[in-house]
Amino acid sequence: MFEAIDDAVGERDPEAGRAAVWPRPGTDARGKLTGGAGRLHALERLSLRGVLPEGFDMSFLELSTIGRARFAGLLVMPDVHAHPDALEAALARARAEGLFLLQLGELVDRGPSSSMAVALMREAMAEGVATFLIGNHEHKLAVLVGTGQFGTPGRVDTRDELEDYGDGLLAWYVERIKHGPLWARAPKLVAAHAAFHPEMLAPQPSISEDLRIRAMFGMRVSAPGKRRPTRSREWVDDIPRNVQVIVGHDVVSNTTPVTERGRRGGTATMLDTGGWREDGRWSSMTLTWSEVGL
Numbered sequence: 001m002f003e004a005i006d007d008a009v010g011e012r013d014p015e016a017g018r019a020a021v022w023p024r025p026g027t028d029a030r031g032k033l034t035g036g037a038g039r040l041h042a043l044e045r046l047s048l049r050g051v052l053p054e055g056f057d058m059s060f061l062e063l064s065t066i067g068r069a070r071f072a073g074l075l076v077m078p079d080v081h082a083h084p085d086a087l088e089a090a091l092a093r094a095r096a097e098g099l100f101l102l103q104l105g106e107l108v109d110r111g112p113s114s115s116m117a118v119a120l121m122r123e124a125m126a127e128g129v130a131t132f133l134i135g136n137h138e139h140k141l142a143v144l145v146g147t148g149q150f151g152t153p154g155r156v157d158t159r160d161e162l163e164d165y166g167d168g169l170l171a172w173y174v175e176r177i178k179h180g181p182l183w184a185r186a187p188k189l190v191a192a193h194a195a196f197h198p199e200m201l202a203p204q205p206s207i208s209e210d211l212r213i214r215a216m217f218g219m220r221v222s223a224p225g226k227r228r229p230t231r232s233r234e235w236v237d238d239i240p241r242n243v244q245v246i247v248g249h250d251v252v253s254n255t256t257p258v259t260e261r262g263r264r265g266g267t268a269t270m271l272d273t274g275g276w277r278e279d280g281r282w283s284s285m286t287l288t289w290s291e292v293g294l
Helices: 043-048 084-097 114-127 136-147 153-165 169-179 209-217 234-238
Strands: 002-004 059-062 073-077 099-103 130-132 181-186 189-192 219-221 230-232 244-247 258-261 267-270 283-288
Touching (some): 084 283, 114 130, 114 153, 136 153, 136 169, 181 209, 234 267
Parallel strands (some): 059 181, 099 130, 189 244, 244 267
Antiparallel strands (some): 002 283, 073 283, 181 189, 219 230, 258 267
């Protein structure tokens, strides 16, 4: 079930970042190349290989470990991008309805206050009512802190803001990123920041570089005549029947979440409707335990 949380959120920051809306030129509605064969691009590999600081041992979350006697189900929220008012509204709703808040990553960057968004999440996690998954913005910030790479001006500003907040907030966030979950799963559900990988459903998953790339960065293809790679949702075809995948990362629609069915019969819901953008809205999704197979 999809819901808007716009009514509980204040006016958007007009300077918030923007994301492209599908489809892009040269691709079909899912980002599969048209007019010529594409190839999976190595850009995401370059962003991981050789730059993960020592101590990164990312994990995953078994949703069966969440107390079902305490919570009636899940409230899933996509990218926050430094908008603490939206996160606060989602947390208020989750508490009021007895739901556990699962946030899909990208707590920071682009919005008015990365530090307040992270501080709110830390407080909610201490209370045991929420958690967040690791997205590419989390990964790049942790790498910046650990190695100095990915030091774009905006990311440096985020690092400095979290450090200036004090109370060990930056150190807590980086430590959580290094050991935090890349995806969450139940028998009928996988939630990740960017995309699904079949290994996410394995009895004892191997957290390979390919899986980490897929979870945090998604999939890209090289388009004929294009200098830069294009995001693709061909991974939807990897989802098995009776499994629903929920991701953020891509703003496929700025009005309502989009659900697609893949060739194997599974579905993917792109939940991010760009509430952090001037032209977007905030969306969320509620799921009962029975709906996710628990």
